[in-house]
Amino acid sequence: MVLPRAARTQRRTRIQEEKEERILEAALEVFSANGFRGATVDQIADVAGMSKPNLLYYFRTKEAMHRALIDRVLDTWLDPLRAFDAEGNPVAEIRSYIRRKLEMARDYPRESRLFANEVLQGAPHIEDELKGPLKALVDEKAEVIRAWAKAGKIAKCDPYHLIFAIWSTTQHYADFDVQVRAVLGQGNSGDGRFEDAARFLERLFVDGLQVSEQPTP
Amino acid sequence: MVLPRAARTQRRTRIQEEKEERILEAALEVFSANGFRGATVDQIADVAGMSKPNLLYYFRTKEAMHRALIDRVLDTWLDPLRAFDAEGNPVAEIRSYIRRKLEMARDYPRESRLFANEVLQGAPHIEDELKGPLKALVDEKAEVIRAWAKAGKIAKCDPYHLIFAIWSTTQHYADFDVQVRAVLGQGNSGDGRFEDAARFLERLFVDGLQVSEQPTP
């Protein structure tokens, strides 16, 4: 038998587990850095440390690899939004969502760039995911936010644009990392910018920029 | 003589002006939608309505086209930040900067995506621009913001991260357009989302989300 894994129904062997793992790790590295079209199968095979035909034995096409990667990563990528709790304290929930998203940008920048590349170029491979599960989840959480606003627990605002604002400000530190580093200059070898960003963003989203009315005695 | 334009020093002919214009317009269309590596010279020639060798007569290489495009676009792209006025009213300046950046995202999304593609993939072609002119301009405006904060005209905050936040929230509507549309659902054929975004962002940056202490009589 020479059927590659995708066509098999039996349980996967140890070798399959290991190789597919290595391939998807390499695919994440290469796709996130170059986009789908910019990535080459040779490059992925090289990073994965195997020959191209060997790689294509496990994933028959470049598209199949990309799809498997997207499926695997999208779920965990949306976890922070799922953790958004309707029962919690509104301001605290938003703060911790920002913090979690910033941690993701710091710890999983490749995943962020994978999606950014895709969406930026018109989302040709993940349109269904955007209009389906993503929209459904956002709709659900937007309703939570709307209820908070209605109850006077946070300022009245468009919940969708609030979510967009949190996404964009936090993912910016992953997707535009080189620009952030270039502008901040050297001397930021560590992750200090993430702590500064967290401080700034939590403050921004809660209080805004206007000077708060201090009791003027 | 068969020297292409780049090597010539004499004034450019009418034909050169026209063709280079058409080429850069086509290049913007194609590079912004596919990134540098994803774009093909054939594709750009096609959009420009000329043969590939003809195109390569005006720009000797794909890289030369890309560079010319970047040089041309970067300047206008930074105009809104340059307009940031140290003498103006701080909160009003920030509001109008947000508004201007949103208008750019609405009216020039291709320019935004051109840079986003580039930066996302490590800025291999514009590293110098980021570390040079861009950083210089941001440094200058950050100083203005810092002075405002010090004078108590706006809340104390990190000026660099404030600029990042304005960039990311506004450019999000150009760079992640398909995702924004997918999440908002159909029925957004017009530009209504930009007005909603403007309302939300101006409010966010000025007041934050916390309910403002209303005079409770």
Place this chain on the structure above:
DNA sequence: TGATAATTTGACCGGTTGGTAAACATTACA
């Protein structure tokens, strides 16, 4: 152990890509 299935490899293929060569056409201008 031996046979069978799973895995790996090198050689290769057709299509695409960025770019070139040279002949041909057009324009500018003395």
Place this chain on the structure above:
DNA sequence: TGTAATGTTTACCAACCGGTCAAATTATCA
């Protein structure tokens, strides 16, 4: 108008790309 410079096209190339194939190697297990 004549001619030299400028502009355009056809044909082409070498490198690269995603993917195939058949043969060789290794793992599995009766």
